[in-house]
Amino acid sequence: MELPDAVRHIVDQASFGVFCMGLSRLTASRPLLGALVERWWDTTDFFHLSAAGEMTMTPFDFSMLTGIRVEGDPIPFDIDMDEWDAAQIYLLGARPPLSRPGFVRYSWFEDHFRIQTPTTCEEVEQYTRGFIMFLLGPTLLIDRVNTVTLYLLSALVDVTWIRRYDWGGAGLTTLYGYMSSSSRRSGHLLGGYWRAWELWVYAYFLRLAPVLDVEMPPIVPYSHRYDVRCERRPRESFLFFRRYFDTIIAAEVFQTLQFI
Template identity: 30%
Template sequence: MPGPLRNTRIRNQMDRRCPDAPRRCSNCLQPGHTAPNCPVLYLQSEHRFAAIFQGTGVDLDVRRCDRRFFQPLIDLDERVAQYIDAAGFYGIRRAGYLTVDHDLINALVERWRQETHNFHLPVMGEATVTLQDVEVLWGLRVDVLPVTLVHRRRNLAERKQLIYDILGYWPEDNMLNHDRLKITSISQRLSTPLPANASDVMVRQYARMYILILLGGLLFADSGQNLVSLNWLAYVRDLDAMRQYSWGAATLACLYSQMCHASRVSAITTGGPFLLLQFWAWERIPVIRPDVLPFSEMGDFPRGGRWAAKRTGIDPSSQSSIHYREQLALLRMDQFIWMPYTDDILARLPDYCKRGERIWRARLPLIFWYIIEFHCPDRVMRQFGMRQEVPEPVDTNRGGLHQLDLSGYPGRNWADFHKGWIGYWNARATAEVPGVPTTTFRPSNAYLEWYHNHTILYITPPIQQHTQHGQMLHGVSGQFEYLVSYLSP
């Protein structure tokens, strides 16, 4: 009998394993353990849930642009509106501005996991905000060019000159904070109505200022609150070219990035497009959403526009983060709407809410300036009407991507630095995740066993007291989650 086949290739030094190179798990691609012992959620010590479990957790301060800055968008001059709409922001302008529910955002962030870019919900599995959500809810384009950045260093005089060249006015020195401009400065400028005989140059300047408010105050707000980066001026300079960029993918990258940072136990404040997350949660979790009048005719509104309708019941914003935490913990399998955008609803939406459908289910890097975050629809296939199996491993950090920021790399050409990821984005048409259609949203038994063995089912202890509206209440979510953990295979 012949022996086993042997590899006759001559081995050399490249075949030797470096003694200092840590072994990596084939499941999560992280060092320190092997596949049979993979925890999947390997950032436990850094996640804020530990402090919540111990009763020492403090709610995040969720920053967002004040409502007063959005008031001018309600009765917008049509001459200005046409440029904003043509730039690709028609849908979000139509959806309007609502108050962000800080307590709901806190409860959702507690369930977010940086390791997988998903919310880990008890009983049912993983769920997340996808490219489909950002296009359907806000009408932002996704299937176009990535939003990159060539970061330039400027002194104060150069910054003021740039603002004058693009926006048409000279800001006061105290309105500038390094490379950021106070939105107050823009709103003061916009408080002067556009003259009836305004030139096209002035109309475009006004449109640019309104877009800056949308970018810095809503889509890409950070913890700086009411400041907008001067890096956006390179984009608003050419209004006609703005629609060529994937504002939807950039917004989603920003949301993922902000939630990854906010989920850390050290986080105190956060900012980002949390109104998008709020809409996502309202669409899918009926027990935490407000009651509004039916939005019978969508017309040219994106799906998110329906939440601006008149409230008819109890305003959920009067609830606390503890209340939302309990509601999420007690969710049953049938209380989460995996596919809120039915075929009938999608058919009635305007075309601009569906243009990127071919990449809704694509596994891609989401690109926004220096940020690279990963869109992993294979982990939430039920959101696309597909059967959910045990997902493939994912490394969302990829060599330290979550540690990148602008302040540490002044003057860097991020488009060149991320050219490899941009290449993956440019091949997005071939990145769709295949799936098997299903009529049930229950995942496979293998998935449930994998999920229950690798997730954190309980955030609060089984016996916990808390105060709400002056009354002492006993939490039940911890008891429920411990019971689920005990009964799970």
């Protein structure tokens, strides 16, 4: 979605601008993700590597990868709002069709707002809420049926308060939950969240990262590192990644850290 200038200003102030520009364009490596999933312990939210020990994505890692800080006030979810239909029309300018009670497909927000040009302050705020719902649906707060909860509108009533909430904490928690769900399903891969995990792997395990045509310094968000032309390393198999994670030692990991 190409944002009107007034909307973009609010999105940038809410700290989502850097996140939008840093969404990864890389394609998934399913063997790599499968090898990660089988090493995840859902009781600790850590990967257990045979020789290197335990590792996971920390709040600091998440912030460096995405540009979204893990801090702030808890996100308010008011599931008991009175006159819900009226609130939707007030906050979005329309009543979105529900795919299931309390949820709407995030693609509706793109379809509805793409053809609009906000002119009043009220329309700008409605457009901003719709864009953030569309942004969060397939990224930070993704679910398996491509929907986003309308209760999230509770946090978007006052657009000047959006920056105060802990969006990074919510995203990281969701990421842990999907990895745990995937591990219990014996390798079932986790929707759109492969991007964050794959970037995390590239930061800590440089041997597995794509080769850049032009070397880029570490930047925030880390996914900007791969905006230049890059070439994936030869397509490795699941067995390759399994052996790699079983044999790499801690000293090799810390020699390749990209965030320090």
